[in-house]
Amino acid sequence: MLTTLLTRIKQKHRTYPFPDKKPLLPERFRGLPDADCSKCDSGCDECVKACPVNALSKKENQELLIDLGRCLFCLDCTEACPRGAIHFSNIYSLSSAHRKDLIWSNTGPFKPKAVLDKKRRKLFQRSLKLRQVSAGGCNACEADINVLNTPFFDLSRFGIQFVASPRHADGILITGPVTQNMHDALIKTYEAVPDPKIVIALGACAISGGLYSDHAEATGIPSSIPVDLYIPGCPPHPFTILDGLLHLLGIKPNEDKRD
Amino acid sequence: MNTFEQCMIQNSQPVPLERIPCLDSAVFRNRIIRKTENHERIVSFFGNKNTAGQIVLFAVMTEKDGLSVTSTKPGDTFESLTPSCPQFHWFERELAETWSLNIINHSWMKPLRFCSPLSNKTDVQAVHPIGEADYFQVEGQEIHEVAVGPVHAGIIEPGHFRFQCFGENVLHLEISLGYQHRGVEKALLNGPDKKTLHYMETVCGDSSIAHGTAYCQLMEGLNHCFPSARAQMLRGIMLELERVANHVGDLGAMANDVGYLPTASYCGRLRGEFLNMTAFICGNRFGRSMLCPGGIRFDIDPNGIEKLFSWISKVYEDTQAAVELLWNSPSVLARFEGTGTLSLKTVRELGIVGVAARACGLEEDVRSNYPSGINRFVHIPVSTWNTGDVFARGFVRWLEIQRSVSFIKEQIQHLVEGPIIKRQVPLQADQFIVSLVEGFRGEIVHAAVTDHQGRFKTYKITDPSFHNWFGLAYAMRNQEISDFPLCNKSFNLSYCGHDL
Incomplete structure (x- = not known):
């Protein structure tokens, strides 16, 4: 018992004060x-x-x-x-509500906006439950979503949680190029989420098919599932994911997107 | 053994295709059955089509002093090996599915990935819709069936699990996969090209370095352009960092599944530290873009070495404290010990690899049995335990973390000078090569056959999960269904690495 308590003290408080403080990124990090x-x-x-x-x-x-x-x-x-x-x-701040805003050009500014409409923002800003659906994801995107639940990122302090059942969820977070074999399961999961709901596409595979875009085995997110937020990367850094979620809910204002 | 019946091969060293003996099907089968009786194991079993359009099956097996390969031309039908050697169960289902080969007298023939044959590039509609197959069923009073997935609890890849239960007791678990099938092997044919390396990094995203290394080794074997000692050392460091990060994460996840939250929380954070070390070297937490055939793409300078050394020393101290709580908590041990036990006999029969095999005392480790790269010069001791249960799989991970960390600390301080990348030349034609790497889950096998132009005529990937999923099903027999999450975490198998 004493060792357990001593270990707790030694492990310290580790939650990083994001978004108040700029994130710690590796020197060789590849962002925009x-x-x-x-x-x-x-x-x-x-x-x-x-x-x-x-x-x-x-x-x-x-x-x-x-x-x-x-x-x-x-x-x-x-x-x-x-x-x-x-x-x-x-x-690292790369997320956008519009697919076309993800196209970077050397001639214009890169200013993707990611924010929900007022109604859903009001509903979900203080409590958002997501069901994650991996549809051909390689487990890198999934792993770095999982990381948000660790004490360092402590996702739940923003009221965001991942839940097991789509019936308990306010939206789905999709990873992977959507394989033919997951196509129906994805649609069923989406339909099981009660309205109003949100959809997030995370990683190059989910957004565009990535490496698998020309595979007959990958179908992409069906057009019947409207996407509210795109989070680019292969996989996106956890701070990119967290930043995207906070922008979407209006917890972090879009004005400081290029800090 | 008659030398005309097999060709001995070494990890990542090619042999001309013509040197591989082609046996009569009956001789081929008998040889394999005899070898499994002598505790040898199948490494990879796959097919390709020769220039005459005939199906040729290749069987790579372990040997006392290396690896062997033989082949056979079965024609349209092949008498199943599975009734005599259960470790062929999934391999033969795969062959039937990808080559439309008629495998007779198989114990439980059904689709494996619910995918179309390999030759079919445009129409990929599988013959069987995903998940629609005969499931093993137990009948009787008070028997009930629990079906879970493909979308199942947590942030996890999809798979379908069917439990036949008597009360809380699981009589049998059947695992049905294929949801993650992306057509990777089909896309690799006629390569390598600009996408090949990226496919390797996403075959199984948490093992990017291990699969990437297996591919690079295979390429370097085929064109005899070997990386410098410095590049090999840094590859070894990256591979061990990947292992440590995943093992720490797994121990945390196992702690979480028995409700022991201190270790679960600490290990969650600590796993991130190890991933950040990987990103410190190459900019990506999963080691993406670190490797390339001929070497590596990022070097480390003396300041970086100093920083990494003190960083890993500090994080290791925290890891030790966090993990040792597990072994000193009676409530954790009560859940770990005796749960999901695999016997040595079962492990041998099913051809289990990696942590799950070592947890039964089998010294199965590519790094010492078939060393390549830096492991040919620096030996990492094999970690084993002998109880075969959840505890053993957890404890072997902890032993491996300790050995990997000391390997990293030693290597990082003794990096030799040299270039990090060498120019590559085209691949040799008409070769057969097998490349093995010990990923954090176990033995990763990449095998290739090149055509007359030195392009991939066949590229077969065997992830350790391919051998081990059936082991998980077996470990669940006579367990409480509530122990499934714990057993599942103790194996932590890959869905996409299996489905490809």
Whole structure:
């Protein structure tokens, strides 16, 4: 008993004061991409060709587009670029309510908005229960969602909880490219959640199919399931996930999205 | 054993395809049955089609001093091995499904992943809709059936579980998977290409480094471009960090399932620390983008080494304190001991690998039995226990955490200088290669056959979960159904690694 108590004292209080304090991210963290296309040779499209998921596209006027909904945040484009023009910044706040806002461009600002309509925000802001549905996810996204329940992130202090039954849930959080074999189960789970409800697509697979987008075995989230929040990454960092959830519920204002 | 009947192979070293003997089906079967009687085990059993369009089956088995491979051309039908060797149960169901091979006298033939044959690339509608199959049923008064999943409790991948119960007592559990099937192996054919490495990192996301290493080793074996000693050491460090992070997480999850919250909370946080160490080296908590054929993509400087060393020392102290609470709490031990026991005999018959096998005293560990990379130079002792229960699976994890941490601390201080990446050249044509890595769950096997142009004609992935799911079903016999979550966590098997 004494050892148990002593251990408790030694393990200390570990909850990180997010969002009041900026998150601790590793130095080599790969967040929002950035590119200086003034360095590009005309006609060069090495980065576009190197991308394993076709997330990059180049327009004629040196405009580079990167679809964060597809991006794996790997190194293939940065290594392929002969001029070293592309790199990843440490900006972790990437979530958006609109799929089109996930497209980063070197010519305009990246300002994705993620907030629920007033009615649902009011309903869910202080208590949100989610059912997680893995539909072909590789267990990396799932693992970093699970991490939010540890004392370090302490998700429940925001009133957000993961529950076992969709009947107890206010929404679903989908990971994976939605395999053909999970398609019906996903629809049934969605339908079992009482209205009004929310849907979150987490990770490149759920948002765009990711690596599996051209697989006949992966169907993607059916159009009958409207998505309220997209959280990009492969997998997204737990702080990216938490940040997305807090923006959605209006707990963290969207104004400080690029801090 | 007649040398014409088999070809000896080494981990990650190719042999020309023509050197693999092709036996008559009956001889092939008898050999395998004899070997399993002598406690040898199937490592991987898979098919491909030769240039004449005939199905060829390859069986890779353990040997006293390495691995062996033989093949056979079964024609349209193959007499099942399962009645004599239960460890072939799932392999043969897989063969029937992916190659439309008629396997006769199989004990319980039914779909495994509910997927279409491998040759069918566009129409992937499975012959059987997912989950629709004959389930084993017990009949009698007061017998009831409990069906769980595919969407089941917690933040977890999907699978379907059917329990045949008498009161609280489980007579039999049947596990039906396939929900995660993404067509990975189909997509790897004719590779490697720019997507291949990324597939490997997502075959089973919590084992990105282990599956990635298995692939890189296989590539390096096929083109003889081996990474530098520094790259091998850093790969070894990443693999052990992955193991420690997962084992710490598993111990926390097991504590949670018996309601012992102190260790559950501490280990949840500590697992994150180990993942952050991985991210400290390569920017991603799961080691994504760390590996590439020919070496690694991130190096570590002296300051980084110093930081990592003191960080892991501190976190290890906390881990030790958190985990040892388990072994000193009678209420935890009462739930762990004698729960979900697998006997040594069952483990051998089912061909169980990894932590679950070592928990029965079997010294099954790729790192010492078929070492590759840094493990050829630095030995990590095999950790075993002998009770085969939940306690043993937990305790073996703890022993492994200790050994992995001391390996990391030693290696990080003795990193040799050198380049971290070497240029790769095209792969050799018409080769057969098997690459093994001890992932945190157990033996990960990648096997490939290259065609005339040195492209993948076959790429077979065998995750340890493929061997072990049936072990979990077996461990549940005569257990209380309420112990299922605990037993499940003590195995912690992969759904996507199985479904591919």
